Amino acid sequence: MSNEDQPVKPGGVVGGARSPHEEALGMAALRALAHPLRVEIMNELSDFGPATASMLAERLGESSGSTSYHLRQLAKHDIIVEDAERGSGRERWWRMAPGGVTIGGEETLRTPAGREASELISLGWQQNNERRLASFLRRGLDTFGFDWMEASTLSTSHQELTLEQLAEFGREYYALQERLKEKWKSAEGDGDVELPATRKRVQIQFNAFPLVEQEDR
Template sequence: MTTPQRRLDAAALKGLAHPLRVDILDSLAMAGPATASLLADRLGESSGATSYHLRQLARHGFVEEDPDRGTGRERWWRMVPGGLTLAATDMREDRAAMDSTILVARQFADQRARHVDTFLRRGEAELGPAWVDSSMLISASVRMTAHELDELTDAVEAFVSERLTPFRDREEPPEAKVVALHVNAFPVVGVDGDGS
């Protein structure tokens, strides 16, 4: 079964364009469903702030109440199933939407860096050598055209999607952990001496 991808439009993107909302989504993705109070503890925020931003995220279709948890007084929230696609090409005609795209993309990039940093600092001590040995951080560079880069990113996306499909919607083994997979492919700006 393929997990559906949601391509963000300008209205949805503007609803996500707040650092705490992106952090809430990341927390729900990494640690699972939570209440506003639990998210406040995880993120070092007030429960009033997380509650407000959860309602905004729900209004824009990013999160939903978890029907399997909670009581009348305790609301549990989870991410709406599926991935998110942020495409700058959809926003070029709307400067405010483009600014929101950049803000959200930068917040996601900051989260990735924080996750990598935490893994490097604490991974071996908290998870053990088997988890560290099975992980990888790769960096490579090569010269290519925009068309070649487009073909490469399409191929990598298809490969990753195919390889992750067996791990979705299954009975998780007790020793399973949340694993983040980040693939970046972009032209390096400012190295050719022409500002491009």
């Protein structure tokens, strides 16, 4: 496990730099997501994959009626979609919509309501990422063993960048993810790697932003 430059553990806010092919949520969808329980539901589906209302209710300490209602509201705005392949007829399964969720569009940030909703969602993402990272730091070695800890990376670095360079950094990061995803998918299709029994669910946290405090120096 490596840490570059400064011993700072990153959290992570989803939706800052956007993937080039993804559009930020519009105001209606942003309002729909800006509810603490809906952000938690989205985090669960994003972090751990498809689930039912009952499964989410048990994890989050809510009633299944409540999680079912909020799932339907998220689905209305295509933030999540029904996982028809898992449906049994008794209970519906839900998963994140392809492409995930991006917030912070110029149109929504022009209004106080849009900024408030974006802040609520971003803080929910950040707190979730911090919880996931804290759990990994506390229990990762006992849960996964040394090899998985060694393969993991917690990296914080600092650079002097222009606005254009910061935007380019984000684009290159997304391009790297897409390139590796396609590479691994292709290798699996050819039978060159071991299949899902060897996999663990992995969360990738990444931050790149100008430090506000530097303006006070």
